[in-house]
Amino acid sequence: MAEKESFITKLEKGRAEFAYRCVEEAKQTFQGESKKQKEYKSYVKKIPSMVLSNGLGQTLAFVKAKSKKENAYDLIYKQLTEYMKSNHTTRISMQQSEADLVKWVISCNSQDYRYITQEILAFLQWLKRFAEGLIEEEE
């Protein structure tokens, strides 16, 4: 490993690590429930395209509306919130005191809203990769 890493490498590494832990968490949470694991994987794949075609606020509202206790959407929503509160983000992060992700997102101005969109898409890219790699398809 090089001593001096560029800012962007660090950033991507941090995101990747966080995403990896999230997928591991999903596997733990839904242990023995392959249906939920599969759902988690397919939702993670689906959300980025939704963000692009319908906007972030609309998508998060959708995810939140779909989350019921202990289902895949619920976990994804929680993980996105945790990510936005973590120190792996750039340009913008969510205050620890903020309670709800979508409430916070729609209370921001246009510029911040765009930053958050970029941020969440960048994170989801990693999440998608790891979900595809770590959650096996059943035969």
Next chain:
Amino acid sequence: MRNKERRIIEKYSKDYLFYTSKDTQRILGSIISKIRIERFDERKKKWEKKDWVYDASSDFVKNPSLIFGKFIPESLVDGEEKENKDKYLYLVIKEFERIKNDYVPTLLKRIKKTIKEDFEKNGFVIQDFSLALSWRLVIGLGASHPQETSMTLHHIYGIPYIPGSAIKGVTRHWAVLRFAEELAKKNNLGIEKAIEEVSKKLENGDESLSLFLDTISFQDLIKIFGTQKEEGKVIFFDAYPDENIELKIDIMNPHYPDYYGGDKPPTDWQNPVPIKFLTIEKTKFQFYLASRDKDLLTKAENLLKDALKNFGIGAKTSLGYGVFEEV
């Protein structure tokens, strides 16, 4: 006796909300308002709430595809108002009615002119024809949408159109089915086996099949649609509506939701929940094909017309949606 009616504009942000950034919300809130409709009850001698609508009563034209996909108002009042889907679809239709008489006619003329002139200058032959929907059409019903039933609207002009990829796809599928039928007859195969063989050979550009459908040979098909190695010789353009475009709200109503979405048997005591979606009704569409080869072009046109008349395009074709007829 005519009922007295009054319309009251609800204050923005108390009763409804847009899931966008703060500054956009303010703008949208001032453009799109929620209106409560009250009627005077003669017997009770008081005003009572009867209904409500969204209204975008500003004097500039707005893009229906944005309202449909990104700026969906969400009602915050509990109870019946939570189900606001038909209200906002109605808003999309109302906005669409406004652009219909605004820039749409000019736009359609321009598209026509561009396709014809530019391609003819470059040595292509253009074939255009129009067919009318015999009932309704919905394209892109399954695309991602926060309200779960979507429809393809042009992202700049906001008008419904049929993407060229869908047109080419349905023509190709139709051709495969017809040729498989011929193959099954000729070689005494099961239809599934025949479909598999035809589509595999079409994909790989394998010219070993000697089959004919009217005057179209299997080799023509390979030329029309192209393969991994060689591009298709016919260009399928997006199809745009011609003249008057009618948008309508439609419903589907699964009668056994717990059976489809869960593990219960399909019993008659389950409550159906109607799902609303947007459709285009009885509208004429203009189709364009281009090629440097006149003969192939005519063949492709015949295939496409057959597919549109007999097979249909878009969602719910088995229920008669997306089927066209001659004008």
